[in-house]
Amino acid sequence: MIYQDSKTLLKVRGLYATAKGIEILKGINLTVKSGEVHAIMGTNGSGKSTFAKVLAGHAAYEITGGTVVFKGKNLFDLAPEERARAGMFLGFQYPIEIPGVANNQFLRLAYNKAQVQRNKDELDPLEFDDLVREKMKLLKMDPEFLDRSVNEDFSGGEKKRNEILQMALLDPRLAILDETDSGLDIDAVRIVANGVNQLANRDNAIILITHYQRMLNYIVPDYVHVMESGRIVKSGGKELALELEAHGYDWVSGEQPATVGT
Amino acid sequence: MSVVTGDSYLKSLLQGQSQLSASPLERLNRLRANAVDRVSALRMPTIRDEEWRFTDISPLTKLSFQPIRIVSPLQVSDVEHFYLAESVTRLVFVDGVYAPHLSTQLSDISKDSSVVVSNLSAATSEDLATIEPHLGHHTEFQDNVFAALNTAFLHEGAFIIVPRNISVEMPVHLLFIATQKEVASYPRCLLIAGSGSTVTVLEDYVSLQEETYVTNTVAEIVLADNAIVNHIRIQRDSNQAFHIANCAVSLARASRYQSISVALGARISRYNLNVLLADEGAECTVDGLALISNRQLADTHTCIDHTKPHCTSRQLHKCIVDDAAHAVFNGKIMVRPDAQFTDSSQSNRNLLLTSKARVDTKPQLEIFADDVKCAHGATVGQLDNEEIFYLKSRGLSEITARNLLTYAFGAEIIDRIPIASLKFQLEQTVLEQTQKS
Structure with missing residues (x-):
């Protein structure tokens, strides 16, 4: 939801980044205010996932130009864990499997880090168990997933639900969900989208990265941005996603970098 | 000799x-x-x-x-x-x-x-x-x-x-x-x-x-x-x-x-x-963990000998090698001519925590039967950067992430121990040995 008096959470200006010497991001501008839902769409290789990982602080990418201000701070002064503690959350396109680390142990560790950050009490295993089971209901997740290793042998859909479960526990200010809908069947998309909608509020913001319109049927974006060749080439309201669905990405090619929503 | x-x-x-x-x-x-x-x-x-x-x-x-x-x-x-x-x-x-x-x-x-x-x-x-x-x-x-x-x-x-x-x-x-x-x-x-x-x-x-x-x-x-x-x-x-x-x-x-x-x-x-x-029909699961540091050397030689049809073997051997320690794994799987329909898998995974740590691994598959399913492999590596990044993106510090992953590497074997008190004891041991500050 767009609120006129909202604070700016994220301000990206002329962001350039390379991986292994190849320039992937070529001048991204984006402003996200609290309460808003932004969708970033685009073809494979347009730089969407790189943008997400750069924001989260992945070491494989080198920032070669531009600025990013997150909650008033220079984002690049913060290590990945500090960004997380400051309220940034990346829902991974391919969540990592960690054999040997029990999911509940991992979730509690992350949750308690966030609690410390919020100046709240850490939860012991029993207290945490109650909380996490409650949150799992939101995503129709079987509590059995708590005892298994993090994401190990989870199906694609289960992994994505586990990502949203982490989001629910960490309660981030800015959630960047990287293709959370990929690999999900229709029912799972609805469940995950419903979970995200329940977590969205006036004080946080969501950036949805997706190929397809279908996720946006459930999570209605305030802004839609189209990425191509490392830049946002078009921005608009939710109707832009429908136009893209109808006309394909070729339709926006060659247009000038957009200024809407910046 | x-x-x-x-x-x-x-x-x-x-x-x-x-x-x-x-x-x-x-x-x-x-x-x-x-x-x-x-x-x-x-x-x-x-x-x-x-x-x-x-x-x-x-x-x-x-x-x-x-x-x-x-x-x-x-x-x-x-x-x-x-x-x-x-x-x-x-x-x-x-x-x-x-x-x-x-x-x-x-x-x-x-x-x-x-x-x-x-x-x-x-x-x-x-x-x-x-x-x-x-x-x-x-x-x-x-x-x-x-x-x-x-x-x-x-x-x-x-x-x-x-x-x-x-x-x-x-x-x-x-x-x-x-x-x-x-x-x-x-x-x-x-x-x-x-x-x-x-x-x-x-x-x-x-x-x-x-x-x-x-x-x-x-x-x-x-x-x-x-x-x-x-x-x-x-x-x-x-x-x-x-x-x-x-x-x-x-x-x-x-x-x-x-x-x-x-x-x-x-x-x-x-x-x-x-x-x-x-x-026929015999099954074995042979798992191992070596967790060593300083100048320790831990050598494991296993031989799983399939002599008859329809036998199954599973093996996961892991080594966590710190400091200037040295792990050795030699795992032979023998499938004799009679041992048709053998189903065998072997995996040796090694985690080297320092540049001086060393592992020598030699998986050996000797197959003399023609209708068998055998898989084996060995990996030697450091901690996975993607796993570390995943944990950091959830607010865990670099050192906490590394410690947790090192622990988890060993815990995968410890978790299989069917005696709860021993499992707990060893989990604590592994935890202590893998926690650096």
């Missing part, structure tokens, strides 16, 4: 052997005599021997070791922290000598139990009849000088007989405690699992002091048709000690052997595990 007669070091190790009293079991006396002959004919292996290429045991030969002369007067309070919460069936050996006052035999608990858990020298004639066909039968010592040495000193040891269709609920704890320096101990175990029986055995090597000593063990495990044996082996000897172990397992039709071995201690350790899938 080439033969050189009269290795003076081996002769020195045999001192005291002649003072062993004769056993009522004639076969045992013959076995000992044969073993002495073999020791006299063999020599200590060196890195020029293929089987010892990566494991230089010359530090062992620079020191003199003798069997214990004066037994340490241990009280229950000295050692009870090693006891298992789940088990009251326990045989304790101190520096290789049976300690009845620290042990609890099954007969102490249940008068009518047909299960035998006892010291070898206390075996009844009935037990001896059961033991005789197996003792020394499964671990060959013709070319294995350490097995020959162990057999030359064979007089005490743990033996377990589980009669047919008996399921032993509680784990049996075989606890070998080292207390004195410059001592050579020769622990011996024999487990005979009757057809359709089930038993869990923990073979546990611990020390009370950081001393230099040698533990040279032989274990033989025999599974009759449909028997199930869980074998957990924990080696937490002193970090100055030498630990050489041979274990031979023989599986009859449709029996199942599940083993987890964990090597934490010893300056130099070597574990040879030979699993013979001797009849």
Whole structure:
């Protein structure tokens, strides 16, 4: 939801980044205010996932130009864990499997880090168990997933639900969900989208990265941005996603970098 | 192994052997005599021997070791922290000598139990009849000088007989405690699992002091048709000690052997595990973890021998190597011409925590049957950067992420241990060893 008096959470200006010497991001501008839902769409290789990982602080990418201000701070002064503690959350396109680390142990560790950050009490295993089971209901997740290793042998859909479960526990200010809908069947998309909608509020913001319109049927974006060749080439309201669905990405090619929503 | 007669070091190790009293079991006396002959004919292996290429045991030969002369007067309070919460069936050996006052035999608990858990020298004639066909039968010592040495000193040891269709609920704890320096101990175990029986055995090597000593063990495990044996082996000897172990397992039709071995201690350790899938439908799971640091060396040699059709083997062996430590894994899977429809997988994963840490891994697949499913692989690496980033993106610091992943690498094996209190204990050990600040 767009609120006129909202604070700016994220301000990206002329962001350039390379991986292994190849320039992937070529001048991204984006402003996200609290309460808003932004969708970033685009073809494979347009730089969407790189943008997400750069924001989260992945070491494989080198920032070669531009600025990013997150909650008033220079984002690049913060290590990945500090960004997380400051309220940034990346829902991974391919969540990592960690054999040997029990999911509940991992979730509690992350949750308690966030609690410390919020100046709240850490939860012991029993207290945490109650909380996490409650949150799992939101995503129709079987509590059995708590005892298994993090994401190990989870199906694609289960992994994505586990990502949203982490989001629910960490309660981030800015959630960047990287293709959370990929690999999900229709029912799972609805469940995950419903979970995200329940977590969205006036004080946080969501950036949805997706190929397809279908996720946006459930999570209605305030802004839609189209990425191509490392830049946002078009921005608009939710109707832009429908136009893209109808006309394909070729339709926006060659247009000038957009200024809407910046 | 080439033969050189009269290795003076081996002769020195045999001192005291002649003072062993004769056993009522004639076969045992013959076995000992044969073993002495073999020791006299063999020599200590060196890195020029293929089987010892990566494991230089010359530090062992620079020191003199003798069997214990004066037994340490241990009280229950000295050692009870090693006891298992789940088990009251326990045989304790101190520096290789049976300690009845620290042990609890099954007969102490249940008068009518047909299960035998006892010291070898206390075996009844009935037990001896059961033991005789197996003792020394499964671990060959013709070319294995350490097995020959162990057999030359064979007089005490743990033996377990589980009669047919008996399921032993509680784990049996075989606890070998080292207390004195410059001592050579020769622990011996024999487990005979009757057809359709089930038993869990923990073979546990611990020390009370950081001393230099040698533990040279032989274990033989025999599974009759449909028997199930869980074998957990924990080696937490002193970090100055030498630990050489041979274990031979023989599986009859449709029996199942599940083993987890964990090597934490010893300056130099070597574990040879030979699993013979001797009849159709036998299954084994052979998992291992070596967690070593400083200048430790842990060597695991396994051989899983598929001789008959429709047998299954699974193996996951992991090493976490810190500082300038050195892990060795040699895993042979043999699939003989008769062993059609073999289903076998083997994986060796190694985590090197420093640039000086070293691992030598050699998975070996020898297949002589044509309709089989075999997979094997080995990986050597550092912690996965994607995993570290994932954890950091959830607010965990770099060091917390690294510690957690290192712990998890080992925990995957520890988690498979079916004894809750031991699992918890080892989890704490792994946690302590993998937490850096």
